[in-house]
Amino acid sequence: MARILCVDDERAALERVEAALGQVGHETVSVENLDAALTVLARGDVDLVISDYRMPAGSGLGLLKAMAEQGMDMPLIMVTGHGSIEHAVESMKEGAVDYLTKPWTPEALRIAVDRALRVMRLRRENEALKREINKLKVNDSIVGDSAKLRQVLDTIALVAPTRSTVLLTGESGTGKEVLAKTLHEQSERRDGPFISINCAAIPDTLVESTLFGHERGAFTGAHRRVEGAFERAHNGTLLLDEVSEMRLETQAKLLRVLQEQEFERVGGSRAVKVDVRIVATSNRNMEEFVREGRFREDLFYRLSVVPLRVPPLRERRDDIPLLVRHFAARVAAANGRPVPAVSDAALDVLVAYDWPGNVRELSHAVERAVVLEQGDSLTLAALRRAGVEPAAEPYLVEANGQSRRELTGLDGVFLRLNSHRLDEAEQELIRLAMSATDENKTHAAGLLGINVRTLRKKLNQPADTTG
Secondary structure, three states, X not given: OOEEEEEOOOHHHHHHHHHHHHOOOOEEEEEOOHHHXXXXXXXXXXXXXXXXXXXXXXXXXXXXXXXXXXXXXXXXXXXXXXXOHHHHHHHHHHOOOEEEEOOOOHHHHHHHHHHHHHHHHHHHHHHHHHHHHHHHHHHHXXXXXXXXXXHHHHHHHHXXXXXXXXXXXXXOOOOHHHHHHHHHHOOOOOOOOEEEEEOOOOOHHHHHHHHHOEOOOOOOOOOOOXXXXXXXXXXXXXXXXXXXXXXXXXXXXXXXXXXXXXXXXEOOOOEEEOOEEEEEEEXXXXXXXXXXXXXXXXXXXXXOOEEEEOOOHHHOHHHHHHHHXXXXXXXXXXXXXXXXXXXXXXXXXXXXXXXXXXXXXXXXXXXXXXXXXXXXXXXXXXXXXXXXXXXXXXXXXXXOOOOOEEOEOOEOOOOOOOOOOHHHHHHHHHHHHHHHOOOOHHHHHHHXXXXXXXXXXXXXXXXXXXX
């Protein structure tokens, strides 16, 4: 049974509701004014509200509006006077789930309550289904299961339902915009617009017009009123991509919008109110920009309520095999080809590379290899033919207690071996790589130019003591 809040300034009316609902097992909480009702609602654990429309200190309509402003998603049945159809219509427009006209019968009240509770149950089931669908969307758009990526996704899941501003930082090509869309899809604003503005790509003369819109005649060529990004993102999310490239003058205006949630169009004098959630991205060192006076400190703190660093691909090498197969399958499907198998040798090379262009560079490399390969597998030879075999990058290792040195040219790793046996040389190289990376298998595999799976096999196989 449900817990129902009853709001009416007349004690006798409240007692009638309590009696009618008590007979079918519902628990009622009765209050005689709006303030008391909001106090009860703030404590939670209420399934339904029944409120009289007209009361001396406020109205049921005022209660509906206050509930909406405070984010209280609760069904409300409005009780109106005899013949007050206009009040009933107005209540339904403001969000009431049903209404009753006086004088009502206990049976009519119980039917309205059952209907309202059923609507609320269906609404919650629908929301749960939407959340599951959005999780599937996230799983489809974000590939990887490394600890660092999972940490970012877990934080996004926690932050998404809130209004907090999020600042995503990281190198180019790491997927910051994809993560911003993921945050939007997991938020309560998912049905609203997602507007993305690249602050680095907008000419200085058009930045304010792009963000805030302009009135007709505001400047030469402004023949009509145009809504800016903030207006178009109303009740949704606005992504300010590469926000660090914004001029200081525009930063000051952006700060005011974030504080007041209102602005004026270029050439206008009327304040425009908006409800927008801001997500910003940058591939710069924002703290350094603030120290150098290139970015306002107050705006930086306003944007980075929840700062999130997106790791580069070289810090999550475990995800590379998954990404390679994902991109290969996507390109094959787009071109009507069978999905190619990816050889271990090709994966070894791709995992060992540092990918300075991150996921974007890897995606383009795999696409070229798949498009240019005529066979049914993606091999190391296929990568070479496509011109996408990455050259090995220099790594740092410590050999036999000597100082760390780069593995470039002839100045390489010196091995002190007891014989010319190949397996001994391999085991020594593995030992040095594990030592240099503090026993981190992923990083050690990168040093050795093999994937983690191959390294684990070699670590687990017994040493050959014959011969």
